Amino acid sequence: MIPAAFAKATIDREGAVGEAWLAELPAIADDVLARWDCIPAGETMHGQVGIVIPVQDERVVKISFPHPGNDYEADAFAAWDGRGAVKLHERDDARYALLLEQAHPTTLMEHNEDVVVIAADLHRRLRIPAPDGLPRMSEQADTWAEELHRDATELDHPLPAAAIDAALAVVDELGRDQPEILIHGDFHPRNILRADREPWLAVDPKGYVGDPAYDATTFLRTRAAHQLGADDLIKLLNHELELFAEAAELDPERIRRWAHLNMVQSAFWGRRHGFGRARSGSQLDRFIALCDELALSWND
Missing domain, CATH: 3.90.1200.10 (Aminoglycoside phosphotransferase (APH), C-terminal lobe)
Structure with missing residues (x-):
């Protein structure tokens, strides 16, 4: 579930703290997937600080490394409510986890x-x-x-x-x-x-x-x-x-x-x-x- 390139980049950037978070990440993913009734529907993707798991019903679960830069991501999505941004369906602020509308990987x-x-x-x-x-x-x-x-x-x-x-x-x-x-x-x-x-x-x-x-x-x-x-x-x-x-x-x-x-x-x-x-x-x-x-x- 954790792409090797993402794991390496996280450890290189965050050190032991990043390694400890990566060890917890599979359990975090399993928990939020089960709680939000999500069934994985594709390979896990990643950005610089988080993984993105495609799930059924054209949604994705995003889980980010906990750092201040992501503290208010869910608040912004909630305020926009789909206006010009992907729509937020669920949030778990303690886990830095979001259930979002799916977009394509093309930027x-x-x-x-x-x-x-x-x-x-x-x-x-x-x-x-x-x-x-x-x-x-x-x-x-x-x-x-x-x-x-x-x-x-x-x-x-x-x-x-x-x-x-x-x-x-x-x-x-x-x-x-x-x-x-x-x-x-x-x-x-x-x-x-x-x-x-x-x-x-x-x-x-x-x-x-x-x-x-x-x-x-x-x-x-x-x-x-x-x-x-x-x-x-x-x-x-x-x-x-x-x-x-x-x-x-x-x-x-x-x-x-x-x-x-x-x-x-x-x-x-x-x-x-x-x-x-x-x-x-x-x-x-x-x-x-x-x-x-x-x-x-x-x-x-």
Whole structure:
């Protein structure tokens, strides 16, 4: 039931805690399957932090490694109630287990036509008044500012002081007072799946309360990495930013300012930790250089 690649990745990332959770995972799966009267109907799949078990009646059981990033996933699904996202049928918060509407494994990342418009339209539909009890993005503003000051001082980087000051201004002017809107929190093409009830549905939300324009920058950052070899990538991404803003009914300048902060943070993060797709070597250098270039472009 537990894919070997998922088990290895979990242990590599979480160590002994991950190994202990994997030992309990078959019993957790058996329990929730029995309690929700679910009969497995296909091979177990997995993402980075959880397994997905297809069951009868076009549903899936998802069980995630217990960590704060998944604390509010069920709350987001419940609030949307199928509006632009897969529908939640059952939840077991203590086990980080969900019974969800089934979608197809094809992601928007694998789609070639109207990708930006499809994502932007879905993003617009997911914006609803936030329910009570969800974490506010604004609560991270002090941490963002502290990390920017520290990284700008400690790391070797080519970003001018004006770019750092502009990122800090975004934190102060946009980050500390954000709308009471439910946002996905990890909105990128791999978290948008083909479906039957609607052409595309969102999965794997973090469930934050904050500025939808901030949420849009995650999509643009992923697009940047995916199109790294494209001719005149900066021009292409600026066009996609404008296109996303129009289709999502957002202010493009607000997205651009959030994107500048996001790229400065990403440039520093890459220098300290690497990225999931590139931990070292020439590929990491290319990603960091792209973050630097985008940070400067979106600061103009």
